[in-house]
Amino acid sequence: MKTIMVVGAGQMGSGIAQVAAQAGYAVILNDIKDEFVQRGLQTIAKNLSRSVEKGKMEAAEKEAVLSRLKPSVALEDAAAADLVIEAAVENMAIKAEIFKQLDAVCPEATILATNTSSLPITEVAAVTKRPEKVIGMHFMNPVPVMKLVEVIRGLATDDAVYGEIEALSRKMGKTPVEVNDAPGFVANRILIPMINEAVWTLYEGIAGIEEIDQVMKLGMNHPMGPLTLADLIGLDTVLAICEVLHEGMGDKYRPCPLLRKYVKAGWLGRKTGRGFYQY
Numbered sequence: 687m688k689t690i691m692v693v694g695a696g697q698m699g700s701g702i703a704q705v706a707a708q709a710g711y712a713v714i715l716n717d718i719k720d721e722f723v724q725r726g727l728q729t730i731a732k733n734l735s736r737s738v739e740k741g742k743m744e745a746a747e748k749e750a751v752l753s754r755l756k757p758s759v760a761l762e763d764a765a766a767a768d769l770v771i772e773a774a775v776e777n778m779a780i781k782a783e784i785f786k787q788l789d790a791v792c793p794e795a796t797i798l799a800t801n802t803s804s805l806p807i808t809e810v811a812a813v814t815k816r817p818e819k820v821i822g823m824h825f826m827n828p829v830p831v832m833k834l835v836e837v838i839r840g841l842a843t844d845d846a847v848y849g850e851i852e853a854l855s856r857k858m859g860k861t862p863v864e865v866n867d868a869p870g871f872v873a874n875r876i877l878i879p880m881i882n883e884a885v886w887t888l889y890e891g892i893a894g895i896e897e898i899d900q901v902m903k904l905g906m907n908h909p910m911g912p913l914t915l916a917d918l919i920g921l922d923t924v925l926a927i928c929e930v931l932h933e934g935m936g937d938k939y940r941p942c943p944l945l946r947k948y949v950k951a952g953w954l955g956r957k958t959g960r961g962f963y964q965y
């Protein structure tokens with residue numbers, strides 16, 4: 687494997703592109719608009735500069751990593767990729783369209799992975815003619831820091847494809863954990879109900895935003911409170927995952943109306959400058 691295309695240059699896509707380029711791969715970073723790709727590349731450059739300033743990376747290495755990243759606004763560029771990792775928005779219709787197009791332009795051997803947080807891998811795979819080469823590769827946010835990759839097989843995923851993705855995750859400095867294809871997999875089946883419960887706690891007036899976060903930070907030693915974490919993930923993404931859990935597993939996972947209200951207001955967290963907190 688030499689060339690990896692990352693589709694979606696948002697917070698996850700840019701992080702995945704960074705760790706792939708740091709692991710020595712040629713990386714094509716794709717989004718629907720050049721300004722989104724450039725924003726992703728700038729985030730990567732900023733992260734690498736910080737590592738150089740901290741003495742964790744040589745300046746020459748930073749330049750080498752940046753030189754391995756190529757911008758793209760055409761999915762046809764996936765024709766040059768041995769692996770595509772899709773990290774566009776958490777929406778089945780959009781992912782299905784992307785996977786149909788990728789299936790049409792990619793060579794037969796190309797593996798198609800999705801960084802989806804919660805959507806069924808089997809359903810994504812079914813829109814292609816290569817379901818055996820489709821797999822879930824679920825990174826955590828912020829990608830350069832977090833060690834976990836959940837690796838999820840669809841019903842038809844080949845063992846050899848699983849093995850390649852497991853090995854690649856290690857080469858990127860991550861620890862792969864195999865989980866089954868089910869709503870939210872493991873990470874978000876457990877995490878998102880906690881975040882949703884924090885929003886219900888706020889909605890019902892049990893405590894304020896900072897108080898809820900303090901309880902979980904000081905009381906449970908979480909590095910971030912659940913509402914700060916929701917702002918980091920993006921409230922649109924939290925809601926999308928919660929909807930998948932609700933639809934797949936019943937009423938206990940119903941998203942809090944306050945979460946919907948924030949998303950409708952465009953208060954999506956850090957990425958829009960306002961969520962539970964202002965940035």
Ligand SMILES: CC(=O)CC(=O)SCCNC(=O)CCNC(=O)[C@H](O)C(C)(C)COP(=O)(O)OP(=O)(O)OC[C@H]1O[C@@H](n2cnc3c(N)ncnc32)[C@H](O)[C@@H]1OP(=O)(O)O
Nearest residue numbers: 733803825826827828830831832873874877909910915919
């Ligand atoms: C929704 C899903 O599908 C799945 C998910 O991803 S759920 C979200 C999972 N992520 C979490 O739960 C994150 C919880 N938070 C944390 O672990 C920590 O708060 C944190 C790692 C984000 C920040 O750690 P911190 O100690 O509070 O802050 P800070 O000292 O600034 O950062 C620690 C290191 O991370 C780096 N870092 C922090 N944010 C970063 C980012 N966005 N990009 C790159 N590097 C980052 C810092 O540069 C620093 O690096 P060094 O150790 O080399 O100095």
Ligand SMILES: NC(=O)C1=CN([C@@H]2O[C@H](COP(=O)(O)OP(=O)(O)OC[C@H]3O[C@@H](n4cnc5c(N)ncnc54)[C@H](O)[C@@H]3O)[C@@H](O)[C@H]2O)C=CC1
Nearest residue numbers: 694695696697698699717718773774775776802803827919
């Ligand atoms: N935010 C998080 O903490 C995590 C998110 N994920 C998943 O990663 C994916 C991306 O999430 P984020 O990076 O947070 O979102 P984001 O909103 O930061 O970025 C999404 C990017 O996808 C682009 N995009 C939309 N449609 C596209 C298309 N048709 N082709 C190419 N690009 C397209 C958007 O322009 C945007 O730049 C989602 O599936 C999400 O569930 C997975 C792990 C953690």
